[in-house]
Amino acid sequence: MENSRLIEYARLIVKKGLNLDKGQSVVLTANLEQLDFVRTVIKECYLAGAGRVVVNWLDMEIDKMAQDFQTEESLSALMPWETARWQWMTENFPARLWLDSDDPDGMDGIDQEKYARTLSARLKQIKVFRDKIENKHQWCIAAVPGVKWAKKVFPELSENDAVEKLWEAILQCSRANGDAVANWNGHNERVHKLSQKLNELHLKALKYKSANGTDFCVGLMDDGIFAGGSERDLNGREFNPNIPSEEIFTSPKRGEAEGWVVSTKPLSYQGTLIENFAVRFENGKAVEVKAEKGLTALEKMIAMDEGAPYLGECALIAEDSPINNCGILFYNTLFDENASCHLAFGRGFDICLKDFEKYTQEEIHAKGVNESTIHVDFMIGAADMSITGIDDSGREIPIFRNGNWVI
């Protein structure tokens, strides 16, 4: 990929994704294979005034060896230097950036039960810190093509061609062509208008229906908010948590979800692919699951903790969206979730509750925002999907017909 386009993309991530304060630190998490692009992003961070850029390097092959050879006790421990870094983050509120290039099959073949237990143990220790920084600073997830990821998306191409084609798709879908910052200013404005319309309807529930078997109703919170595009942290800094982002989303009301939802895209969870699955909800909880592939990983995931089988997100995306239109299955949630209506198991979003900052965590959960160490999206959008809103007077309002917005 031409360097000028990569610099434009890095600048988009730093300026619109993070929107750094002068002197603010950045914690950047990235795959070791992305060294060149990480260097480009670090330079843009410093040019934007970053005081310090700390990189947290990841490598799936090294992680996999650790899973294979280390004891469960060793894998479950948050090491003193990890604790120290989290503690520092709760005191310094760095902007956080994750450049995702994970191999969708990268963790295949490991002991999934051991992995789930050690991950759960680690996430529990991290949650204490994460709760202290949530909504207080900017964060952003964007993507960079990894070789194995690119070969998964374009198996017929050579490694180089696959990476190049995935770069092109990422930049297109991320609206990082031409003046990327201007593109995102316009995009954020459109998304904010649509979510405002939805919020003015004061919906109590959403009913989903498709010929694929989805027949599902989910309750919404009394003070729930639909959000999308750029957000503001509690210091008023505007940032874009996801690049790309096409969705308008809310956190549903915990305890109110009934019926079957059928997945319409594979879910890559911690390096394992879960395909053609369906979930039945009762009183808001997943009580029955089916899957043609990856059933064990799915079962482990929703058994991760008490909140894991409840929903944390309902997101609405038109079938006529840039990512869906490009026709590529990315095997990556950041993209595939923005191609299709989706739900998420696990943690809900405080920001989807009006005036959330005035409430304690307990009050937020009592109002219906689910709590969990996980947050995993899965896709349910379909070309024939109809979504109907029900407002506080019981009136039915068509929101989606044949997969697209009708409000």
Added chain:
Amino acid sequence: MENSRLIEYARLIVKKGLNLDKGQSVVLTANLEQLDFVRTVIKECYLAGAGRVVVNWLDMEIDKMAQDFQTEESLSALMPWETARWQWMTENFPARLWLDSDDPDGMDGIDQEKYARTLSARLKQIKVFRDKIENKHQWCIAAVPGVKWAKKVFPELSENDAVEKLWEAILQCSRANGDAVANWNGHNERVHKLSQKLNELHLKALKYKSANGTDFCVGLMDDGIFAGGSERDLNGREFNPNIPSEEIFTSPKRGEAEGWVVSTKPLSYQGTLIENFAVRFENGKAVEVKAEKGLTALEKMIAMDEGAPYLGECALIAEDSPINNCGILFYNTLFDENASCHLAFGRGFDICLKDFEKYTQEEIHAKGVNESTIHVDFMIGAADMSITGIDDSGREIPIFRNGNWVI
């Protein structure tokens, strides 16, 4: 390079370099460009029984950006997670491995004064921890070809060819051909015999002379020891701190060094090349320096702290050694120091004092082992070099004539 030879080399590093205890942790420091070989080494560590492998990733371009953009205060700080890792090392005594692939010119163009000050500030904070682990656990430095390093050594070759040729040279010079472990068993035996001979002479001083202008005498400690090849840590574990290693070395007596020494190879210090330099010593201290290139870096280096202008090492290597014979100038101390007699500015070695573990640090320094945050080798070997030992009765004993051993 063929994978089988890389695995053999990784195995040599882990088995002879580190010689891990079952369940012992490893802290591995490596350049980001060496991902493939690092994965190979990590696998060998686990196969040898490592409990945990922690990787500390380095990148000169990222470090250089930090130097350019961060404040001096920010660069001088040891971050909480760094402190936590050092603290953990003083409690857990992991084996430490450094895979060196630094670009010899990698830090050219930065503000050398700022760099020296921030480095000195960091090293002072680290020293507290390093003092607690010194000699208590195994450590090893070995090399991996970086692209820029390879192009520096073989500027006429393409990047790929240069890396391949540097791999070949590294493996040859590291005796990692055929059965590498067996090679090192034999090599260690030969080196131990030679150092034993030297120790039996009870030398008080070494006099160096060459037609290039070197005319220099350095004092040796009463209980000084010549060492080389494998060492034993205080737990009795045998390890090879340097791969390759051809030298027999001791720590001279601080305060006793007189005359001029003339460098015979360039010195790459923190990414800056210092070339054709000479140093005059008086009462053990460097009091006059000259250099055709890099004089500022040399001056900064020996002004780093109180002990920096004193000597910490005298190492003897025959001109007829594998690295010198291969005729390659590596621009890397690990190799170039093993091609040629050398001295080092800065920190001396406790292990070069007999029964050092029975003394306090203060007593060790009082006996003549120099103390400093730095330890920087520089080469003085020459084809006509003569080295003469003087024993406690004043007798002169020829050690080197025309650059080679004569004992």
